[in-house]
Amino acid sequence: MGKPEPAELHTLPGNTGRRQPAVLRWVISEFRHLRKNRELLLLALPGILFKLVIAYFPMVGLILAFKFFRYDEGIFGSRWVGLQNFEFLFKAQDAFRIIRNTLLYNFSYIILGTVSALLLALLLNELSGRLVKVYQTTMFLPFFISMVIVGYIGNAFFDFQNGYLNTLLGYVGIDPHNWYLETTPWIFILPLVSLWKGIGFSTLIYYAGMTGINPDYYEAATLDGATRVQMMRRITLPLIRPLIIILFILGLGNIIRGDFGLHYFLPNNVGPNFPTTDIIDTYVYRALTKLGDINSAAAVGFLQSVVGLITVVTANYVVRKIDDDSALF
Amino acid sequence: MNMNTAKSAPSNFGINVFFIIVCLMIALPFLLVISISLTSEDALSQFGYNLLPKAWSFEAYRIVFEKPTTLLRGYGVTILITVIGTLLSLLLTAMMAYPLSRRDFRYNRQLTFFVFFTMLFNGGLIPFYILMTQYLHLKNTLAALIIPGLLSPFNIMIMKGFLDKISKEIIESAKVDGAREFRIFFQIILPLSTPALATLGLLISFGYWNEWFNALLFIDNDKFIPLQLLLVRILSQADFLANSPMAEVSDKLKYASFPTLSVRMAMAIVASGPMLLIFPFFQKYFVKGITVGSLKE
Numbered sequence: 001m002g003k004p005e006p007a008e009l010h011t012l013p014g015n016t017g018r019r020q021p022a023v024l025r026w027v028i029s030e031f032r033h034l035r036k037n038r039e040l041l042l043l044a045l046p047g048i049l050f051k052l053v054i055a056y057f058p059m060v061g062l063i064l065a066f067k068f069f070r071y072d073e074g075i076f077g078s079r080w081v082g083l084q085n086f087e088f089l090f091k092a093q094d095a096f097r098i099i100r101n102t103l104l105y106n107f108s109y110i111i112l113g114t115v116s117a118l119l120l121a122l123l124l125n126e127l128s129g130r131l132v133k134v135y136q137t138t139m140f141l142p143f144f145i146s147m148v149i150v151g152y153i154g155n156a157f158f159d160f161q162n163g164y165l166n167t168l169l170g171y172v173g174i175d176p177h178n179w180y181l182e183t184t185p186w187i188f189i190l191p192l193v194s195l196w197k198g199i200g201f202s203t204l205i206y207y208a209g210m211t212g213i214n215p216d217y218y219e220a221a222t223l224d225g226a227t228r229v230q231m232m233r234r235i236t237l238p239l240i241r242p243l244i245i246i247l248f249i250l251g252l253g254n255i256i257r258g259d260f261g262l263h264y265f266l267p268n269n270v271g272p273n274f275p276t277t278d279i280i281d282t283y284v285y286r287a288l289t290k291l292g293d294i295n296s297a298a299a300v301g302f303l304q305s306v307v308g309l310i311t312v313v314t315a316n317y318v319v320r321k322i323d324d325d326s327a328l329f
Numbered sequence: 330m331n332m333n334t335a336k337s338a339p340s341n342f343g344i345n346v347f348f349i350i351v352c353l354m355i356a357l358p359f360l361l362v363i364s365i366s367l368t369s370e371d372a373l374s375q376f377g378y379n380l381l382p383k384a385w386s387f388e389a390y391r392i393v394f395e396k397p398t399t400l401l402r403g404y405g406v407t408i409l410i411t412v413i414g415t416l417l418s419l420l421l422t423a424m425m426a427y428p429l430s431r432r433d434f435r436y437n438r439q440l441t442f443f444v445f446f447t448m449l450f451n452g453g454l455i456p457f458y459i460l461m462t463q464y465l466h467l468k469n470t471l472a473a474l475i476i477p478g479l480l481s482p483f484n485i486m487i488m489k490g491f492l493d494k495i496s497k498e499i500i501e502s503a504k505v506d507g508a509r510e511f512r513i514f515f516q517i518i519l520p521l522s523t524p525a526l527a528t529l530g531l532l533i534s535f536g537y538w539n540e541w542f543n544a545l546l547f548i549d550n551d552k553f554i555p556l557q558l559l560l561v562r563i564l565s566q567a568d569f570l571a572n573s574p575m576a577e578v579s580d581k582l583k584y585a586s587f588p589t590l591s592v593r594m595a596m597a598i599v600a601s602g603p604m605l606l607i608f609p610f611f612q613k614y615f616v617k618g619i620t621v622g623s624l625k626e
Contacts, residue, residue, distance in 0.1 A: 152560070
């Protein structure tokens with residue numbers, strides 16, 4: 001095959017000497033590219049097909065948001081109803097509540113998660129040796145259990161009769177609480193548990209980024225007499241900024257998609273705490289399983305995708321204005 | 330691994346103390362669950378849950394393993410989808426990530442967009458459900474538990490981040506020697522990617538091991554219930570009873586026909602234990618294996 005040739009060569013007319021129509025020239029050059037890249041394309045082909053079927057094909061289903069779906073008529077046969085499916089979301093009294101909860105919780109998860117992970121990674125980066133591994137392993141443990149298990153652990157803490165939290169409170173003479181029936185505590189419980197579950201992974205991603213930084217920078221800084229804090233602020237943080245921004249933008253893309261598992265298993269899916277635990281995803285799941293309301297659920301899915309996309313594109317645009325290098329695309 | 334100079338012992342001592350506290354807080358919930366599973370049922374109803382058992386008992390584990398049919402079947406399903414899913418997913422992820430990591434690949438930009446767009450925009454739950462059940466006819470099949478998780482953009486991002494660091498001269502020299510892309514990929518790139526493959530393999534296998542969402546959606550045949558769905562069912566039955574208005578009835582029922590408190594916790598441990606034991610062995614690959622792209626030199 002030889003060395004890769006510069007792409008420009010192919011866009012020039014061939015050595016036939018005759019002028020060809022632009023379209024034909026384009027087709028020929030594109031064909032050559034295809035031929036030249038066919039092996040790499042072939043490697044990617046299974047993935048491409050997979051994504052087409054599993055991810056792109058369902059996008060067609062987004063039109064369901066504007067239809068009255070009936071199984072016997074299928075996606076395309078079902079009747080158009082315009083924006084009717086969206087009405088429930090804005091008319092229902094829960095609408096404001098679940099949208100507010102989804103946005104606020106996700107925002108707090110992003111901020112809390114990013115700041116804590118950065119802090120832990122920076123501190124971890126100051127240490128060396130065996131202990132670092134021990135810390136990492138321990139912090140990673142919650143990441144590797146399922147949300148179902150988190151529900152069980154929640155039970156161990158918040159159970160009214162036997163829960164450890166009530167036992168602890170009993171020692172200091174505070175009456176037991178029925179945590180699952182209260183609203184306020186969940187505002188703190190959910191972010192804490194989310195942090196507990198995810199901190200190991202986010203810390204590792206930042207830490208791995210930091211170990212990739214060229215040690216020459218630190219050596220030079222040391223020669224110049226920089227302190228450790230100065231090195232953190234002037235070398236480590238600026239160099240992993242693109243990583244922070246990428247993860248932040250990706251997080252924003254999911255700001256309107258809630259963590260279903262966390263909000264479903266931890267608060268036990270019981271009514272009384274819904275005001276502070278219910279998010280769009282759990283609401284839709286209930287609408288779907290209890291009422292079989294496919295149309296409203298489809299409308300919500302549509303909104304989530306559109307809002308997610310707009311958030312990411314906007315965030316990326318803003319980042320690009322400030323710092324072109326850090327933008328995601 | 331860490332090249333920082335200027336380490337001063339006293340402040341490192343402080344940092345170590347800080348991490349020990351953090352780690353203790355993170356480990357505490359696990360300790361509690363293990364302790365509950367090892368406490369006798371009498372002690373639980375008398376004293377509630379405690380960090381250390383007031384009265385030790387292995388009764389819960391004996392009950393779990395006494396009639397193990399459901400549990401064993403759950404294990405079987407989970408192990409099967411974990412092994413098949415992880416292998417397939419690793420292969421697919423690597424095959425997708427490799428062309429994306431090649432800067433001389435003509436369709437690099439378009440394909441990157443094609444893959445990562447699915448991270449930002451998707452059809453949502455309903456179209457996905459309809460696709461899986463009406464078009465692919467995967468309801469109540471093991472494939473419904475395997476297929477959805479096969480190719481995640483985030484994993485591709487990690488794999489690509491790793492491949493970006495492999496020196497391009499190796500590929501060039503292999504080409505000069507007459508190797509073609511498939512051979513380069515399978516005989517050079519894959520063996521060089523062991524840390525990334527180990528890391529991703531572990532992440533992916535945990536995903537499959539902990540799979541409950543697709544099971545919740547697509548499985549209602551008892552033959553194909555994975556471990557986590559089994560736990561979901563026990564949890565929701567127990568919660569239904571605990572929160573039902575007829576508290577007295579529920580108490581009787583709870584002790585009569587449903588796993589007792591310690592048994593439930595023992596099942597949670599039996600279900601998640603094996604993976605937590607495996608994890609430390611892969612730990613050494615993790616920092617090397619995880620590199621999310623676009624970290625500039």
